[in-house]
Amino acid sequence: MENETFVRAIQPWQSMEIDCSFFTPQSSWDPSLDHQSYGIHLDPPPLSSSIVSSPAASNSNTPNHPLLPNATSLYVSAPLSSSVAEFSADPGFAERAARFSCLGSRSFNGRSSHQMGDGVTSLEPPYGMISPAKIPRVLSSPSLKPLGARQVKGNNHLQKSGDRAEVASSLEESSISDQKDNGDPRAAAADVNSRKRKAAQKGKAKAAVDKEEDSSPKRCKQNRGNDMDNAEEDDKKVKNDEKKAAEPPKDYIHVRARRGQATDSHSLAERVRREKISERMKLLQDLVPGCNKVIGKALMLDEIINYVQSLQRQVEFLSMKLASVNTSIDFNMDTLMSSEKDIFQSVNSGPNPQMYPPLDSSAFHGQHGSDGTSSHCSVDPLSMGACRSLDAHFPDIQYQSFCGGDLQTIVQMGFVQNSQKDNSDYSLQPLQVQASQLKVEP
Amino acid sequence: MTLARDTAMKNPTNSLKRRFSLKFLKTLVRIRKSRPPPSPSASSSWEIRWRAQKIKLAAYSSMALSVGSKRTWSRALTMKLRATMGNRRWSSWKGSKKMTKRRIVAKKNMEKRHLEKDMNSGLQQLRQLVPGGESMDPRSLLEETAHFVRCLETQVRVMRSIVEGFPC
Numbered sequence: 001m002e003n004e005t006f007v008r009a010i011q012p013w014q015s016m017e018i019d020c021s022f023f024t025p026q027s028s029w030d031p032s033l034d035h036q037s038y039g040i041h042l043d044p045p046p047l048s049s050s051i052v053s054s055p056a057a058s059n060s061n062t063p064n065h066p067l068l069p070n071a072t073s074l075y076v077s078a079p080l081s082s083s084v085a086e087f088s089a090d091p092g093f094a095e096r097a098a099r100f101s102c103l104g105s106r107s108f109n110g111r112s113s114h115q116m117g118d119g120v121t122s123l124e125p126p127y128g129m130i131s132p133a134k135i136p137r138v139l140s141s142p143s144l145k146p147l148g149a150r151q152v153k154g155n156n157h158l159q160k161s162g163d164r165a166e167v168a169s170s171l172e173e174s175s176i177s178d179q180k181d182n183g184d185p186r187a188a189a190a191d192v193n194s195r196k197r198k199a200a201q202k203g204k205a206k207a208a209v210d211k212e213e214d215s216s217p218k219r220c221k222q223n224r225g226n227d228m229d230n231a232e233e234d235d236k237k238v239k240n241d242e243k244k245a246a247e248p249p250k251d252y253i254h255v256r257a258r259r260g261q262a263t264d265s266h267s268l269a270e271r272v273r274r275e276k277i278s279e280r281m282k283l284l285q286d287l288v289p290g291c292n293k294v295i296g297k298a299l300m301l302d303e304i305i306n307y308v309q310s311l312q313r314q315v316e317f318l319s320m321k322l323a324s325v326n327t328s329i330d331f332n333m334d335t336l337m338s339s340e341k342d343i344f345q346s347v348n349s350g351p352n353p354q355m356y357p358p359l360d361s362s363a364f365h366g367q368h369g370s371d372g373t374s375s376h377c378s379v380d381p382l383s384m385g386a387c388r389s390l391d392a393h394f395p396d397i398q399y400q401s402f403c404g405g406d407l408q409t410i411v412q413m414g415f416v417q418n419s420q421k422d423n424s425d426y427s428l429q430p431l432q433v434q435a436s437q438l439k440v441e442p
Numbered sequence: 443m444t445l446a447r448d449t450a451m452k453n454p455t456n457s458l459k460r461r462f463s464l465k466f467l468k469t470l471v472r473i474r475k476s477r478p479p480p481s482p483s484a485s486s487s488w489e490i491r492w493r494a495q496k497i498k499l500a501a502y503s504s505m506a507l508s509v510g511s512k513r514t515w516s517r518a519l520t521m522k523l524r525a526t527m528g529n530r531r532w533s534s535w536k537g538s539k540k541m542t543k544r545r546i547v548a549k550k551n552m553e554k555r556h557l558e559k560d561m562n563s564g565l566q567q568l569r570q571l572v573p574g575g576e577s578m579d580p581r582s583l584l585e586e587t588a589h590f591v592r593c594l595e596t597q598v599r600v601m602r603s604i605v606e607g608f609p610c
Contacts, residue, residue, distance in 0.1 A: 273581070280584030287591050301564030304587060308571045311594040316498055318601040323493035325605065 458508055458593070463600050465504035469497075499523065505597050515586045516593075518574020 262268075281300055285291040288307045294300050503523045509516035568583060569575035572590050575583050 276581045277584065280581055280588065284584055284588050284591070287588055297561050298564055301561060301568065304591075305564060305567045305571060308568075308587065308591060308594065311591065311598055312571070314598045315501055315594065315601065316494070318598065318605055319497035319501060320490065320494040321605045322497050322601065323490045 459596050459600065461508035462505050462593075462596060465508055466501055466597075466600060467604075469500035469504055499526075501597055501601060505593050509589075509593060513586060513589055514578060514582070515573045515575065515590050522573060 278297075281297060284304055285300060288300075288304050291300055291303050294303050502519060506516040506519040506523065511517050511520075565580055565583060568587055569578070572583065572587050575586060578586060
């Protein structure tokens with residue numbers, strides 16, 4: 001009965017893969033999980049938002065998401081920003097209209113491919129990267145309106161494609177299905193935008209020059225850097241980041257409306273909220289395995305829910321297993337706990353590796369004589385069991401990273417036991433060597 | 443909120459594993475030493491189930507205690523566990539007042555926002571899964587979920603390592 005429940009519990013979430021991920025090198029992972037770092041192991045820094053690398057991430061130069069591919073994308077986007085600056089001074093409306101249409105459709109493509117809160121989809125950079133089919137439709141006169149809007153709102157630095165979606169919705173009704181944003185504020189903002197656009201077309205030239213300056217009376221948000229995860233958006237974001245860095249900090253949270261978006265306070269607040277949510281969703285995406293392939297907030301949420309449920313089921317299943325083990329084994333935990341405590345203290349105080357063997361030997365001295373081969377009679381099964389599982393994977397560095405100090409000690413004890421498992425005399429020598437190895441790694 | 447703080451708040455560190463392991467092992471010792479209450483069935487499977495229940499509670503409580511009060515879910519879980527254990531000093535009524543207010547505010551905010559139905563239902567499910575999630579706005583709910591997921595992973599890892607150590 002118990003085995004069946006155990007099997008049933010395991011299957012739902014491929015827990016074996018997770019299990020393997022704990023103890024095996026990364027290369028042997030399930031491919032669907034290979035790009036995920038659970039925070040379990042010492043990934044190479046570029047990949048992980050893991051526990052080990054989190055300090056590194058916080059200290060890193062990228063002021064945003066811990067995923068280091070962003071850094072490369074930042075550098076990639078640098079040359080584009082210069083082209084953006086040149087573009088802003090370009091008086092050719094047709095050229096700008098064409099580019100805008102490209103940007104518009106590009107932004108939609110970007111959004112359709114990146115559902116997870118592309119709050120910071122930048123529109124300027126990806127020139128000519130979009131389907132040309134969309135350009136003719138947009139090249140009509142309405143294209144100037146969004147252009148004017150962009151010029152005007154350059155002061156406000158409208159960047160989000162949500163508002164642009166409103167613009168494009170009037171032009172093309174196609175690719176907005178992936179827009180999960182609010183419907184009503186968008187319509188209201190569209191009216192606002194059209195009014196502003198008409199009024200502002202006169203001041204286009206000036207606006208183009210003033211775009212870099214933060215002269216908008218509206219409150220502008222400064223923190224956009226967190227959402228930079230798309231290479232095509234990065235150059236715009238880099239420019240924004242530079243501008244934001246140049247501006248003096250204000251007292252309250254500034255929300256900067258991006259180009260082509262409504263500057264209505266409600267929609268601004270909505271956008272801020274949406275971006276924060278998407279930020280969190282991205283963090284979750286890193287945690288949950290296999291979420292990179294899922295696009296869409298709803299699907300992501302389903303994945304997350306499944307994952308949490310599977311983890312809870314695993315805990316239940318493991319507790320059942322532990323219970324069965326507990327009842328079938330009679331052992332004495334006191335010595336283990338006392339020795340572990342000593343070892344904990346010694347670990348915290350920067351221990352000498354040579355301390356471990358004497359402790360271990362004292363802890364297990366009484367158990368050597370009892371039974372050397374079978375481990376589960378009178379020796380301490382907890383340490384034994386933990387050790388046996390751990391020492392099989394001990395050479396694995398990643399395992400060590402999540403061992404923590406306590407399991408580390410268990411591992412050391414396990415080596416003592418492991419050598420005894422073959423009913424041979426254990427030697428302190430290998431234990432000391434391994435202990436020193438353990439010390440080196442963290 | 444800077445991202446550094448985000449990651450720091452989001453990621454349980456190795457010390458969490460250490461704390462959790464220690465607490466969990468202590469509780470396991472206690473459970474092992476304890477005996478189930480006498481019951482009419484007195485079958486080994488029932489005893490195992492009883493023990494499993496206690497071990498599960500021990501795992502969650504030790505995890506919540508290791509996290510401390512830093513996280514909403516840990517606080518909620520601690521209160522819930524203490525309530526189930528009958529400790530009236532930490533009963534949930536104290537926190538529920540605050541939670542009611544926050545719940546009302548959260549509901550108002552939710553009504554204002556035009557979330558997709560899928561997302562709403564997903565969030566609702568998440569609220570039921572994550573302890574203390576009923577009265578949180580979506581953003582903090584997701585944050586709590588992230589931390590909760592990490593702690594659950596830690597829990598599973600430690601328990602699995604303990605279990606696998608035992609010869610079957």
